[in-house]
Amino acid sequence: MNKAVLFLLILLVAVPAQARRAVSLMPSYTEIIFELGAGKELAGVSNFCNWPPETAKIEKAGDYLRPNIEKVYSLKPDVVFTGAWAGESVVKQLASLGVKVAALPEEKRVADVYSTIRLIAAQLERKAGGEALVRKLSGLLKAMPGRPGKPLKVYIEADAGGWTTGSESFLSDAVEHAGGANVFGREKRSYFQATWEEVLLLDPEAVILLEGTEREFLARPMARDLAAVKAGRVITTLNRDAFTRPGPRLFDEISRLRKLLYEKK
């Protein structure tokens, strides 16, 4: 009799210990999982995951391009979230070890973040929470005021040395949501190094620097002739991580960018 009670007690204690264990190999997925309130289920994150601060205490398992397969395996995850575009070999290797992999498609537009949230929420059995988060984020975009007049031409420098994005990156779409127009929006590429001469020719009315200082930027030849510089619209205050990750914080940055572009200082 006593043994039976003890057995039942062990079972009761053991079942919550069997909670889901997830590994996220992308910083944006990690942020989404925390927003869904499922941060406790994360057994491992990528080396680049640094938000929210709680991620500091979670085991690191490499990055999305080169995850530490043995580490991921040793964390005994029920599901591993990775980018489908990050390479089939990663998915295949993990699958061959019997690890369940959720390979999520790359976000090319801001709205694709919603589908990523829904996919993650479905895997974590938090569909209602996922819908609520999507409603909250899309609400942020809808709440932004319309822009006055024509969209400003915006040059996004993601990394110093002319690294910018064309239409195939969600950053281009993010700038459009903020009421701007990417000067390289007609380029059917995601990430590329643009020649400085082309930037001068396109004459952006606003410049977003995600790396480097305004001083360095102004030191480039003829930079002071740009309409953006004359209008004082060289923006260096966006949060680089938040703006370049297709996650929940992107939406706050879009509203901030909207203000930086169109509200008088």
Added chain:
Amino acid sequence: MKRSSALYITAALAAACLFSLAAGPAGLSYEIIWNLRLPRTLAALTVGAGLGLAGALFQGVLKNPLSDPYILGTSAGATAAAVFCFLGGIERTSPLFFLAVFAGAFGATFLSYWLARLAGRLSDAALVLAGVAVSAFLTALVMLTLSAARERSFSLFYFVLGGLYQVDPGVLAVSALITGVCGALALARWRALDAMALGAENAYHLGLSPERERMLFFALACAATSAAVALGGTIGFVGLMTPHIVRLLTGPSARTLLPAAALGGAALLTAADAAGRTLFSPAEIPAGVVMALAGAPFFMWLLWKSSRGKA
């Protein structure tokens, strides 16, 4: 022969400059040419000349057709010093930066030399082998630093890759000055270099101190390489290829080979940089990548051509 080879090299240089100055999305805009393409062309000329000169000096003094700033670890030493300077807050405009980069270049070259000497009597082959080891170690050190450095690792990575996206006028002036002085000093001692090319023993019998001459030419080649690395990062193949190409025109004497290698290197890199800017416009390919892409096949073509010439 002499006059026509000078003509070929001048023509190549003029064509490369014209290409670099005229090609670009803005067409023939005076402002763009003056403010943008001219500084960049001058930078490409300087880097190319420095690397071409360094390649000719190393190949001459070591009697080895495969030596160049890359094989000997000179570039790797300069690059490692530059990367540590950036991470330590010493920027390219500081005189300390040039000193550190030169120290890195010379230190790495001297280390290769010293290692080779450990094996006993210095053989040029051992020196090249030691250079490969030093170069590999320093490159690994740079890669380790870049993997560990969170901040700026991306722009530093592109510095290591080599390119002329952003040219600082001050750095350009200093680099051009260093390269010019190195070229003049080396050219003034062309007889010594020719004697060294006959072998250290022959040089000794001609009344030279081979050891001292070697160190002097090493220092000049290291200074020219440092000037190039400070301006354009790590750009390969110019130092290896240029002396081989121009030697077909000028013959082996340093008196004509050194200026031809400097001018030829300048033409080669200027053309490579202009191609990188225009081929996939508005996207830009760093000159280092263009050189690596064009360098290897060109080298093969050169070998094939010379073997046919002999047959």
